[in-house]
Amino acid sequence: MAAAKQSPFESVTINLEHDIDEQYQYQPGEIIRGKIGIQLHRSTLVQSVYLTITGDGICAWEDDYLGSLESKENYIDATQAIFDAEGLARYLDTGFHHFPFEYRLPENIPSSFIGKFGSVTYILKAVVEGDRPGDTTIATEPFLVMRKCLLPENLSEPRKIKLAKTYFSMCSWGKVKADIHIDRTGFVPGEDICLQAEVQNHSPLRITAIQAGLMMESVYHAQKNLISYRQIVNKRRDDFELIDGDGRRWQNVRIGIPAYVPESFLEGCDIIELSYKFQFRIELSSGKELKVEIPITVGADPKGLALPGPNKNDENVNIHWTMGPRDLAKKQIEEQREMSAWTVASPEFRDREQVMNPLFRNESEKLRNGDRPHLESSGFNHDDYEDEIAPDYPGSEDTRL
Known part of the structure; x- marks a missing residue:
């Protein structure tokens, strides 16, 4: 029996340009810019490269009487065909190749959050399809959205x-x-x-x-x-x-x-x-x-509300993106034939473990004492106090640590 051929893809990564304190953090309305990196350990044919951005909210818990309860919301569901050969695979040499992308976030999306019974999360997903069905490779990268609400x-x-x-x-x-x-x-x-x-x-x-x-x-x-x-x-x-x-x-x-x-x-x-x-x-x-x-x-x-100044080239940032599943993106490719040039670069990589924002950490991780x-x-005296007690909150978590 012949041994199965090894996949030509050594790695597929998503590298974002905007990086604050090693945390991928964005405001609603801001433009996400980055590159999909493909590392090949041998020459191969590539059929397509797709990028999807999703933002979802979900709540779920178990009730003793009602059973499983769940609710969902979708804030972003956008797909772009970074490259689609439409049956004519493109030949790539051994080494590193990258594909730039950009997407303007909607203005009305909520901040990222991970809690006990629900979360709001945002994820980039790149799908690279080789010439053979078994060569498909997927890479994902979470990023943070932090909404800025002005204080009265x-x-x-x-x-x-x-x-x-x-x-x-x-x-x-x-x-x-x-x-x-x-x-x-x-x-x-x-x-x-x-x-x-x-x-x-x-x-x-x-x-x-x-x-x-x-x-x-x-x-x-x-x-x-x-x-x-x-x-x-x-x-x-x-x-x-x-x-x-x-x-x-x-x-x-x-x-x-x-x-x-x-x-x-x-x-x-x-x-x-x-x-x-x-x-x-x-x-x-x-x-x-x-x-x-x-x-x-x-x-x-x-002072912290301003986004980068407008650029004329930013007006049509989302023109190549479609809302919904990937087949809609393919229809858009038929109307948009100009493809970005394939360039070679060596961007700086970092391990996924470096993304250590508290919102992505284990929710059960205990905070350390300050x-x-x-x-x-003191031996002070005060005689002007009124009897006052905060009300109890039934069902709240015990705050004794």
Whole structure:
């Protein structure tokens, strides 16, 4: 029996030009430019080279009574025939060949997101067909879309909260008080929440820990049903124990907004909603707690909204792209006969593992604890507190780490 011939394709890769901090990140309306690279270890015939760009949203979970629930949305489904020989395969020499491409992203697509029960993802897929059926090779490359939503000016105002609650234990009673101050409620990814806080214990219970953090709540919709999930995005924690009469002060504690979290609300996606809250929680003995949550808006600074300036040659960027399956692209080839020249180049390659944006990491990966905040003991007194407690959120994730 004759041995099967080895495929002539050593590798097929997709290389994008726009690369920020080793993350493929784009805004809606921006042009994606790149090259499909084909490395041949022997000369061969190539029938066609196709490139597809897809953007999809999906939600899925199991319900105890309703079974499997799922919903989907499509934001991009575009295909371009980079080369199609239409039965007349083209001969390529041994070595590297590349095919440039460009595509303007739609203006109304949502940001990339990967959550517990759903995701919004964008993927480039290149399909190269050789002269024989077994020579077809496929390469894929994910990329990020980060939408920029302008922050309202009123979110730049500081926010102050005072808490107090009375606790009883062992025929004794007293109050736990907290004074919390954050510099504002609107932030851009990469910025810090600046926190000042004072906690005083005049109760018979011990304060076992104080924690402040940024919470993300995601709500998923499918078949007229919904499910929510809460997770800690970033936090600061103090395990210093306070007994009756002790106080604790946090000064200039910073809690970072990760650089690649999606904006609030996830505009453009109808099946997933996102919101953020700043949470300050005091843990006490006997499993009790005192907490408050303040809504936080994640958006963009006006200085970061600008896209590269318009170019006359950019007006018809998507003229060679068709919406839908590949057979539609073939029809377009009949109308567009001018093919791009085949050139030889040696672009710089990198391993796929280098794309380490948090949105592409394992969702179950735990966030590491940050540096300990600057803390001071204090013997302050405040008598102007009102009894106030944040409401509980049934079904939310336990934020004790």
